[in-house]
Amino acid sequence: VNTLSQNKDGGLAFFKIESSHSEAVIETLSSGIELDRIKPVMEMYCRALAGAEVKLSPTDALVEKNIGWVSNESPTTEGSTVFVPTLVDRYGTKEENYAWFKVVSTHQVAHLEFGSFIFEFERPSGLFENLRLDLEARRIETLRENQNNGPAFGEDVADSDSPGNELSESHTGLERAWLTDMQRFFDLFEDRKLSLDIFTVVEDGRLDARVKNEYPGIKSSYTQVQSDSHENRPDIKELPAREAMVEFMVRLSLQQYEGVLAPSKYNKEASQVAQIARRVLVPDATVEDTAEATLRIYAIISAIPNEEIPPDDWSDMDFDEEDDEDYVDPEDMENLLQQIGMGMEMELRPEGEEEYESIQEVEYRGDFKPELAQLMTELRMQQQDEMGQAQGEPLTQEQLQELLENSAELDLQATQGEIQESSGMFADNIMKEAGANMPQSPDDSQGPFVHVDEEGGELEPPEPETFVYDEWDFRAEDYKPRWCVVRQKMMQEGEPAYFGATLNEYSTLVTRIRRQFEMMVPEMFRKERKLIDGEDIDIDDVIENMVDIKTGSSPDEKFYWRRNKVQRDVAVAFLLDTSASTAEAIDEGKNKQDDWDAPDDPVEYMVWLRTRRGEQMRRSYKRIIDMEKESMVLLINALEAIGDTYGIYGFSGYGRENVEFYTIKDLHENFSEKVKRRIDRIAPLHATRMGPAIRHATYKLDNTDARTKILFLISDGRPQDRGYSREGVEKEYAVHDTKKALDEAKMQGINSFCLTVDKNGHDYLKTMCSDMGYEILDDINDLPERLLVLYRRLTM
Incomplete structure (x- = not known):
């Protein structure tokens, strides 16, 4: 009111909440x-x-993605970002609400920090005897016996010649390489919903204990939030027995050790569950320990009928941490395995027993979806898996949809048709969110490629960030119009540590090269003579003037000089060959022959590619691609010293409709942590259709203002791709199209240079590069240093 009386406009803005002052007052009062x-x-x-x-984002941003998370209030994480509510107003003071916000965020980060999503099915537990593999083998064998009349119990489950082995494959995953370890684990359970709830409670308890042990500064707030969570729990006496046992676990995980209600008839089972669950509360417990605890608890709880418990058939249970005995597996492990196996195989619900319903989530712990989070992570990694770790067929949308339909983490309660429609929608959205571009069914499982007939017609850009270019046909001496589609993509990010580790490995070379590049700066100043004024007198001109005076001639008044800065105006695009052949070991690369033998059929090509990459699965050596990556690290370190404009791009693809152009650092992008991370993810991919990639790099340079423009191509061999470079005429077709692309760049004022490690390169480089510069590197180990020397020479 005082503000309004003094300034009408200011007062009106205050009451309309259109001023910073009004917002500050509201913030203080709220x-x-x-x-x-x-x-x-x-x-x-x-x-x-x-x-x-x-990253920290609001939960509604995740819900809008429509990939399985549906609550706008429940904090969660999908494996990379922490999602929290937009507003917290649970308590009467800011301090209390801020403390709750901090606990919520800490718990979600704990999933990332302490490995909830890096679960490995075959990695052993440190606290329990490992039962997962044995149970999986027994379950597969049981299914084989029941469905295929396969071998009797005790025969080798893994015998590839055994009838019914197909079932073993299908049970352990649609394709072993594409099945996440979380999905493989939950496949052990008949009731996935119950197993997920048990796993969630045990894992949340492990994380809470770990956080309070690692970060004592938040322990007080954490304990208060846990205590407050009891008030919002459902009345356990209203729950049927099986659900009550899971709720009993929740109370224990929230540090309620006295007066915990449990059905009296199941007190023994409750004690066993408590011992198992509390065993993972030690600081060194892992997510694999959680998995083994889940197996044992599931065996106990799944054997309890989900029946109503009379109100007077409940008892209080107290647990003294000091007196509580550690859980010990029975000496007769066979009985334990049979007990767990019986729990796994319970399919029919006894008459009168209620269907199990998931328990109410603990609000500060939020919505935990381990299967989805791990699936999202692996789909992202699949796009540019450095070693091409997929050993089976590529995961199709249909297979992904089937996985989602089996998951307990999605609410797909509807008719069969509606379920398929919902899971299909989730599958679409998940692949888009993960950056995947997969085939729609197993019948067209070509990986991320769409097959187009090489003898077909013109193409259109199918989506944003795609570009269409002509291709030169030297046989017809004319262009094929709109013949190739370049798909521009941002290189995904890896770890920033790679950049620093590479600099350390080449520390001596780094120091020497950087000094040489810094010496280029003084060379940017040129001495300008015969000026009316300047920095100093030019002694040579003064002598000439004295001679003129002696001889009676008029002296020149311009006898000063100064150094004028010559502006260094350079833009360079580095184009890296990231084809599958760059996965070869360096020693093999030295003797690399022109052995492109990829099949034309896209499906056969994917099999060929996985085989080629699979040979590189476990390496203790450097590959051609590794030397390219290291060269880029050293080059960036040097270029940042002189301020040149530079971009780094990778190219690969398969077929004229799938030329992949990856941005590692764009020409107009500043160097950053993101660039460091992208370099780590450079990996061997597919084939090498050079022409379209060069044309797209030329397009980028042409849209950059610089006096000197250079295109630097780094490759390990001749251009090769489906319908582009087979033996005979097509082999020359690729070379001539690449030459034409380089000629086009030259006509636009761009100088090109090609550096290759292919010793047979003279055969085609003389034609391909013609009057442009190229060099064949005898030893690829020289690539980092040679690249820097060439750059300095080309840009001076």
Whole structure:
């Protein structure tokens, strides 16, 4: 009111909440905490905890993606980003709400920091005897006996000649390489919903204990939030027995050790469950320990009928941490395995027993979806898996849809048709979110490629960030119009540590090269003579003037000089060959022959590619691609010293409709942590259709303002691709199209240079590069240093 009386406009703005002053007053009076106001601080806090880049986003942003998360209020993570509510207003003070916000964020980061999503099915537990593989083998064998009349119990399950082995393959995964370890684990259970709930409670308990042990500064707030969570729990006496046992676990995980209600008739089972669950509360427990605990608890709880318990048939149970005995597996492990196996195989619900319903989530722990989170992570990694680790067929959308339909993490309760429609929608959205571009069914499982007849017609850009280019046909002496589609993609990010590790490995060379590049700076100044004024007198001109005076001639008044800065104006695009052949070991690369033998059929090509990559699965050596990556690290370090404009791009693809052009650092992009991370993810991919990639790099350079423009191509061999470079005429077709692309660049004022490690390169480089520069590197180990020397020479 005082503001209004003094300034009408200011007062009106205040009451309309259109001034910073009014917002500040409301913020002071409000007890709630808004994410937008604390996001920078909380993101910094989350990064500090995780020791890695962690983003913080509102939960509704995840819900909008429609990939399986449906709550706008439940905090969660999908494996890379922490999602939290936009507003927290649970308590009467800002301090309490901020503390709750901090606990919520800490718990979600704990999933990332302490490995909830890096579960490996075959990695052993440190706290329990490992039962997973044995149970999987028994379950597969049982299924084989029941469905295929396969071998009797005790025969070798893994015998590839045994009838019914197909079932073994199908049970353990649609394709072993594409099945996440989480999905493989939950496949052990008949009731996935029950197993997921047990796993969630045990894992959340492990994380809470680990957080309070690792970060004592938050322990007080954490304990308070856990205590407050009891108030929002359902009445356990209203739950049927099996659900009550899971709720009993929740109470224990929230540190309620006295007066915990449990059905009296199942007190023994409750004690066993408590012993198992509390065993993973030690600091060195892992997610694999959680998995083994889940197996044992599931065996106990699944054997309890989900029946109503009379109100007077409940008892309080107390647990003294000091007196509580550790859980010990029975000496007769066979009985334990049979007990667990019986729990796994319970299919029919006894008459009168209620269907199991998932328990209410603990609010500060949020929505935990381990299967989806691990699936999302692996789909992202699949796009540019450095070693091409897929050993089976590529995961199709149909297979992904089937996985989602089996998951307990998605609510697909509807008719069969509606379920398929919903899971199909989720599958579409998940692949888009993960950056995957997969085939729609097993019948066209060509990986991320869409087959187009090489003898077909013109193409159109199918989506944003795609470009269509002509291709030169030297036989017809004319262009094939709109013949190739270049798909521009951002290179995904890896770890930033690779960049620093490479600099350390080449520390001596780094120091020497950087010094040489820094010496280029003084060379940018040129001495300009015969000026009316300047920095100093030019002694040579003064002598000439004295001679003129002596001889009676008029002296020249311009006898000063100064150094004028000559502006260094250079833009360079580095184009890296990231074809499958760059996965070859360096020693093999030295003797690399022109052995492109990829089949034309896209499906056969994917099999060929996996075989070729599979040979490189476990390496203790460097590959051609590794030397390219290291060269880029050293080059960036040197270029940042002189300020030249530079871009780094990778290219690969398969067929004229799938030329992949990866941006590692764009020409107009500043060097950053993201660039470091992208370099780590450079990996061997597919084939080498050079012409379209050169044309697209030329397009980028042509749209860059610089006096000197250079295209630097780094390759390990001749251009090769389906319908582009087979033996005979097509082999020359690829060379001539590449030559034409380089000629086009030259006509636009761009100088090109090709550096190759192919010793047979003279055969085609003389034609391909013609009057342009090229060099064949005898020893690829010289690539980092030679690249820097060539760059210095080309840009001076």
